[in-house]
Amino acid sequence: MRENILAVLILLGLISGVYFLAPVIYDQFGYDDPDEIVTITVELENKCLFDDDVFVVKTLNTSRTFRFSNGKAIIRVPRKTQIMLAVSREYPEFSYSDVPQKIDDKMPMKMIADCTTSPRLKSTMDALQQQFNN
Secondary structure (H helix, E strand, O other), X not given: OHHHHHHHHHHHHHHHHHHHHHHHHHHHOOOOOOOOEEEEEEEEEEOOOXXXXXXXXXXXXXXXXXXXXXXXXXXXXXXXXXXXXXXXXXXOOOOOOOOOEEOOOOOOEEEEEOOOOOHHHHHHHHHHHHHHHO
């Protein structure tokens, strides 16, 4: 009987230890919860002739948009969210096509609005250049 109680106490101790140490272990191995809400700062580098207020940060899965203020947008989204640069709905006469990006909460993200080169074409050319340089 005493051995059963001791075994149960040891088992409960191990389970509670794993429960309380799991976040520390996940952090050590770089595990990121994809549903965790994170705050991201996105900086706009505007190489277009338009004002910064023409552009917004758009989330792909929810189509939410975030405005830039003084060249920065602060967004709170789940870690798994992909974002892209888009044109505000207030300017339906303009269009801008960007490549979706995974968010990076380790540092401010930089998004470049370049109206002279299509971001998709630039992405394709960069990928080809990287493939042939290796």
